[in-house]
Amino acid sequence: MTQPLRIVHCFRSPVGGIFRHVRDLAEAQAAAGHLVGVVCDSTTGGAFEEKLFEQMKPSLALGVSRTPMQRHIGPGDLAAAWRAYGLIKELKPDVLHGHGAKGGVYSRVFGSLLRVFRFRVARLYTAHGGSLHYDEKTATGRLFFTIERLMARFTDYTLFVSDFERNAYHRKVGKPDRPSGLVYNGLRAGEFESVAAAADAADFLYIGMMRDLKGPDLFIDALAQAEALLGRHLGAVMVGDGESLPLYKAQAARLGLAERIRFLPPMPARQAFALARTVVVPSRAEAMPYIVLEALAAGKPVIATAVGGIPEIFGAGSPAVVRPDAADLAGRMAEALADLPAFAAQMPEAAVLKRRFGADAMAAEIERAYFGALAR
Structure with a gap:
């Protein structure tokens, strides 16, 4: 590693597979010497998730920042987004990695805003299913895939956790014209x-x-x-x-x-x-x-x-x-x-x-994607 990175993972709901993925990734990245932080929703999760956050905090140099984030698009989105942007701007990330539909939009919009203010930020997106679960023939699906196509212009690297997900993205959104890669979820030894x-x-x-x-x-x-x-x-x-x-x-x-x-x-x-x-x-x-x-x-x-x-x-x-x-x-x-x-x-x-499906291989591949995005 040539230099430690300031890495911020942004996602909405701290439950399920996305949260598990971020925990493993953050742990491996912190062990590799990077400065890692998390920004996510404050209204979901319970006592079990709070324990997981407490276990994470000692290794997260950039801390855990939580703020309300809505699942669906709505009137409260603008205020919620502004609060989240303020938290992320204070962390001054080199890498802003969005997970899931909401985290993906936030990471790419906020990363682009930070660039306007001359921050050097790589914008990465992992769908984890997210909006790709919707039927492209429905009004909701068409809306989400239009947003995905718009966001693709502000993405430096797109990561897929399965070949199915990659194929669904290509079919419903289109092939990315920026670099992308398949990296399976991984387990610890x-x-x-x-x-x-x-x-x-x-x-x-x-x-x-x-x-x-x-x-x-x-x-x-x-x-x-x-x-x-x-x-x-x-x-x-x-x-x-x-x-x-x-x-x-x-x-x-x-x-x-x-x-x-x-x-x-x-x-x-x-x-x-x-x-x-x-x-x-x-x-x-x-x-x-x-x-x-x-x-x-x-x-x-x-x-x-x-x-x-x-x-x-x-x-x-x-x-x-x-x-x-x-x-x-x-x-x-x-x-x-x-x-x-x-x-x-x-x-x-x-x-x-x-x-x-090893966690070390997963983290190494994603780190390569980070440095590749920054180099470009």
């Missing part, structure tokens, strides 16, 4: 240690945000249908939080599953993995979900939907991957329980996962 199921482990685990995009409702419906296929009761644990949590609890009660599904608050993934024998990821849309990588690295059998970059993790023809449909999930859940050791043996090998 310690995450490739197996997590044994507890003696009283449930059959299935869902862990993630409680919102329809992630498929908790599909998981609950599939559990009920798997019980019917097998002719016996099954147990499940659902770990996470979100506005729709009461709806999913009501759905479980309506299907007679209230006594067989335990709903638990957010916790570290490896702690949750001990609570069940098989992990189910029933998402309707994804970019490159960490939870799939984490579960496989921990030696857990996984059933996941064929959305986003998930098939890139498992490879062609894997029995772990199904359509985002409750009946398909239920059928695969029943098949897995019929011979769980045989199903587990068909998961990707740990050595292959380590080569493709």
